[in-house]
Structure formats: C-alpha cells, structure tokens
Amino acid sequence: MARILQLTLNGRARTDAVPDNVLLLDYLREHVGLTGTKTGCDGGECGACTVLVDDRPRLSCLTLAATVAGRRVDTIESLARDGHLSAVQRGFHEKLGAQCGYCTPGFIMASAGLLRRNPRPTDDDIREALGSNICRCTGYVKIIEAVQHAAALHATGVSP
Amino acid sequence: MDALPNFDLVRPRTLDELVAARRSHRDSRLLGGGTDLMVNIRRGIVAPPVLIDVNGVAELRAVKADAQSLEIGAAATLSEVAAHPDVIKHYPVVAQAAAHIAGPTHRNMGTVGGNLALDTRCIFYNQSEWWRDANNHCLKTTGTICHVAPKSRGVCFATFSGDLAPALLTLDAEIGIVGPAGARTMPLAALYIGYARQDEPVTETRGDGKYFLALRPGEFIAAVRAGNTPGLRSAYDKIRIRRSIEYPVAGVAVALRRDGQTLADLRVAFTGTNPRPVRLAGTAALCGGALDDRVWKGLDALVRDQIMAMKTTFTPGHYRRRVAAVLARRLTARLFAG
Numbered sequence: 001m002a003r004i005l006q007l008t009l010n011g012r013a014r015t016d017a018v019p020d021n022v023l024l025l026d027y028l029r030e031h032v033g034l035t036g037t038k039t040g041c042d043g044g045e046c047g048a049c050t051v052l053v054d055d056r057p058r059l060s061c062l063t064l065a066a067t068v069a070g071r072r073v074d075t076i077e078s079l080a081r082d083g084h085l086s087a088v089q090r091g092f093h094e095k096l097g098a099q100c101g102y103c104t105p106g107f108i109m110a111s112a113g114l115l116r117r118n119p120r121p122t123d124d125d126i127r128e129a130l131g132s133n134i135c136r137c138t139g140y141v142k143i144i145e146a147v148q149h150a151a152a153l154h155a156t157g158v159s160p
Numbered sequence: 161m162d163a164l165p166n167f168d169l170v171r172p173r174t175l176d177e178l179v180a181a182r183r184s185h186r187d188s189r190l191l192g193g194g195t196d197l198m199v200n201i202r203r204g205i206v207a208p209p210v211l212i213d214v215n216g217v218a219e220l221r222a223v224k225a226d227a228q229s230l231e232i233g234a235a236a237t238l239s240e241v242a243a244h245p246d247v248i249k250h251y252p253v254v255a256q257a258a259a260h261i262a263g264p265t266h267r268n269m270g271t272v273g274g275n276l277a278l279d280t281r282c283i284f285y286n287q288s289e290w291w292r293d294a295n296n297h298c299l300k301t302t303g304t305i306c307h308v309a310p311k312s313r314g315v316c317f318a319t320f321s322g323d324l325a326p327a328l329l330t331l332d333a334e335i336g337i338v339g340p341a342g343a344r345t346m347p348l349a350a351l352y353i354g355y356a357r358q359d360e361p362v363t364e365t366r367g368d369g370k371y372f373l374a375l376r377p378g379e380f381i382a383a384v385r386a387g388n389t390p391g392l393r394s395a396y397d398k399i400r401i402r403r404s405i406e407y408p409v410a411g412v413a414v415a416l417r418r419d420g421q422t423l424a425d426l427r428v429a430f431t432g433t434n435p436r437p438v439r440l441a442g443t444a445a446l447c448g449g450a451l452d453d454r455v456w457k458g459l460d461a462l463v464r465d466q467i468m469a470m471k472t473t474f475t476p477g478h479y480r481r482r483v484a485a486v487l488a489r490r491l492t493a494r495l496f497a498g
Contacts, residue, residue, distance in 0.1 A: 058268055062199065064191070069171075133265075
C-alpha cells in the first residue's frame with residue numbers, strides 16, 4: 001500500500017506518495033534526492049544514516065518513511081545557510097573531524113542534535129551522545145575535538 | 161530498490177483501534193522503534209504482512225513514577241524512561257537499565273514493550289538470509305538442529321538480551337497484556353518461558369530460545385507496573401565488548417536492603433546469558449547476616465547453578481557466566497556500602 005506522506009523536511013513542507021515499506025533513508029536518498037544521508041550497515045549498527053526527527057537523532061535505515069508523517073525531519077543538507085557552514089560543520093572541517101567522510105553526516109547530525117538540547121556539552125556528554133555512531137578512520141579523538149569546537153562556535157552565535 | 165519486502169502499515173491512534181487492527185490482522189507484528197524488528201525483516205528472518213505502528217497510541221506512552229509505584233506504557237521510549245526524574249529517583253535500576261541499552265540514537269527509537277519482548281539472539285540466527293541458508297538454517301528459523309548445541313534434541317538456546325527485564329524482575333514487576341480475549345495481568349517473571357527444557361513439549365509455561373514468551377496469539381504487552389519497597393537500593397550494570405550499541409556479554413540488576421550491618425534482602429537478575437532473563441532463585445537464604453564470605457560464595461554457587469551461557473555470541477559461555485558473577489558481586493558490594 002502507498003500513502004500520502006506530509007512532513008516538514010529541512011524546514012519546508014513536503015507532500016509525497018510513499019509506499020508503506022519504504023525506509024526513511026531510501027525516501028530521502030531515492031525519492032527526494034538528498035544523498036547527504038548515507039547508507040552504512042543497513043542494520044542500525046553504524047549511525048551513518050542518522051537524521052533528526054523533531055530535533056532528536058534517529059536511524060533513518062530503521063525508520064519507515066510513513067511513520068514520520070507530520071513531523072520535522074532535518075538532514076545534513078539543512079545545516080548550511082546561505083553558503084555558511086553550521087557550527088558543527090565548521091567544527092568537523094576546522095578540527096579535521098572527517099577522514100574518509102562517510103560516517104561524517106551521521107556524526108554531524110548526532111552532534112547537531114546534542115547541541116540543540118545541550119549547547120554546552122561536557123566531554124562525557126559528547127562521547128555519550130555519539131555512542132550510536134561508528135567511525136573506522138579517526139579514532140574519535142578529532143571528532144570529539146570537532147564537537148567541542150562546534151560548541152564554542154555555537155556559543156558565539158553560530159547555529160548548530 | 162526495495163530494501164524491504166511488501167507489507168502494509170497500520171497506524172492506530174487509540175488502544176481500541178490497535179486492538180481492532182490486531183484482531184483483523186492475525187499475522188501482524190507491532191512496530192515500536194523498529195531497532196530490532198526492522199533488522200530482522202530486512203534479513204528475511206520474519207516477514208509480517210502487516211505492521212501496526214504503536215507510537216501514535218497515547219494510552220501506551222505514559223510514564224508514571226512516584227514513591228509508591230511505577231507504571232510505564234509499552235510505547236514509552238527508552239530515552240524517556242532513562243531521563244525520567246522520578247524513575248531515576250525512586251527506581252534507579254530501571255532508569256540505569258534503560259540508559260544501558262544500545263546507543264543514544266537507538267534509545268530515542270526503542271520502546272519499553274519492544275525491549276521487554278525483545279527477540280532472543282544467536283550468532284547463528286541474527287545473520288543475513290544467504291548466510292543462514294549456507295549454514296542450513298537453525299532451529300529458531302526453519303532448520304532442524306541448533307548449531308550452538310547440535311545434540312540439543314529440538315531445544316533452541318538463543319539468548320535473551322533485553323536490559324529492562326532483569327531490572328524490573330528485581331522489583332517484582334507485573335505486566336498488563338491486551339489481546340483478542342481481553343486484558344490480563346501476569347507477573348513479569350511468568351512472561352519469560354525460555355527454560356531450554358529437554359525431552360518435554362513446549363507448553364504455555366515452558367519453552368526455549370525460540371518459544372520464549374508466554375504471550376498467546378494476538379496478545380501484546382500494554383504496560384509494566386511495579387511497586388516500591390521502602391529502603392530498597394538498586395542498580396544495573398552490564399559488560400559489553402564495546403560500550404555502546406553492542407549486545408551484552410552479561411547484564412546484571414541488583415536490588416537489596418541493608419538493615420544496620422545486616423543484609424536484609426537481596427534480589428539479583430541477569431540478562432544476556434540464558435534464553436530468558438533470570439531472577440536468581442535462592443538469594444533469600446543468603447540474607448539475614450553480614451555481607452561476608454558466606455554471601456559471596458553462596459552467590460557464586462547460585463550463578464553457577466542457574467546461569468547457563470552458551471556459545472550464542474562470539475564470547476564464550478564460561479566467560480559470560482564469570483562476568484555475570486563478578487558483576488553481581490560488584491553491584492551488591494557497592495549498593496551495600498552505600
């Protein structure tokens with residue numbers, strides 16, 4: 001069965017016809033064309049597909065698109081505004097938080113979710129908040145520095 | 161590009177609508193966070209023709225906690241339970257268990273009902289379809305032998321790994337169940353029937369890693385309730401190979417009361433070891449005296465008798481049993497001290 005899905009995607013109202021068995025991840029990438037959200041393990045083990053639903057991180061590879069009806073979904077594409085990177089994007093860029101970069105959109109969205117509810121996270125808060133994401137390149141040290149830097153940027157008024 | 165087989169999604173708004181949907185779709189499965197079910201659908205382990213999304217049912221989402229009692233709706237998320245100030249204050253073992261589940265993003269999705277009814281796991285079961293097919297499947301799916309225990313004569317040893325169950329077992333929790341025949345209540349301990357019986361048929365009260373829940377067809381968990389015991393101290397801990405996402409080597413919930421220098425009450429429950437969460441029987445005999453060697457030796461003996469970890473994951477069974485015993489000791493000592 002298919003249904004009409006209405007949601008707010010990256011700040012804009014959107015309406016699509018979506019089959020019941022389509023994952024949010026595939027809806028974003030294949031139907032809408034937002035390929036910033038990555039397909040990783042396909043089983044909820046890696047966090048590469050993390051998006052925000054009503055500001056909370058969620059694994060889009062285990063979420064049915066039809067279940068986000070009426071909700072706000074934010075992907076990595078929503079962060080930069082008018083050519084300016086968000087605080088978390090700048091943090092990852094300036095502190096070398098990405099190596100191969102495949103896990104990065106997931107890490108950035110999980111970090112953005114953290115800063116939206118906790119603008120001044122401790123190191124432990126950051127580690128805890130990124131617990132659902134796996135990076136096979138960096139060893140995490142640079143990622144944590146990136147989020148610390150992002151929090152500092154956010155404190156100066158840059159949106160997360 | 162269909163990642164998933166075809167199914168219909170039903171999104172009830174009330175408990176009545178949910179029950180009606182359940183009645184008209186007998187082979188349906190309830191969808192909470194999907195963190196386990198969607199993976200299993202994807203791997204071809206289950207193929208329900210209808211999924212019923214419980215997240216819109218307001219009656220199932222309430223979390224009520226105070227100094228007298230605890231009641232959690234089955235669709236409450238694990239994040240909500242872990243962060244609930246009154247659960248943290250009055251029922252710390254439950255909040256801590258919720259906070260130990262998977263990772264933070266999973267906890268935003270996963271539900272209490274889903275964690276209580278979590279499918280049992282095994283290294284021969286939680287695999288892709290082609291992997292299982294190449295291995296000739298196993299008892300828990302369509303195969304004829306258990307690869308963990310090939311001489312098990314029809315017994316499946318898949319391991320229960322939910323974290324909330326042991327925590328709630330130490331509080332003597334009960335569950336509210338709703339089904340086609342109406343609502344009923346049962347002790348949480350009676351829900352879990354994964355006893356790995358030998359040479360006995362599966363019954364409503366005794367099953368194994370495959371038949372591990374005492375739910376009848378069409379029934380589902382609606383809520384879990386527990387009372388408070390004044391003076392009870394409780395905590396949860398678990399060991400994992402990686403500190404998040406990963407399933408447990410062993411998880412342990414301990415609740416105890418201390419009366420001066422006397423251990424007045426001791427309740428210990430485990431997950432990640434047997435086909436059911438195990439509330440250790442016989443701990444009452446360890447109470448009534450000081451927390452001394454007699455208690456430690458007795459605790460070790462009870463674990464040795466009742467905790468039966470098999471090679472259902474990549475850590476060996478004997479190691480998981482030792483980890484379980486060590487965690488139980490550690491938590492007991494910490495709670496007794498203060």
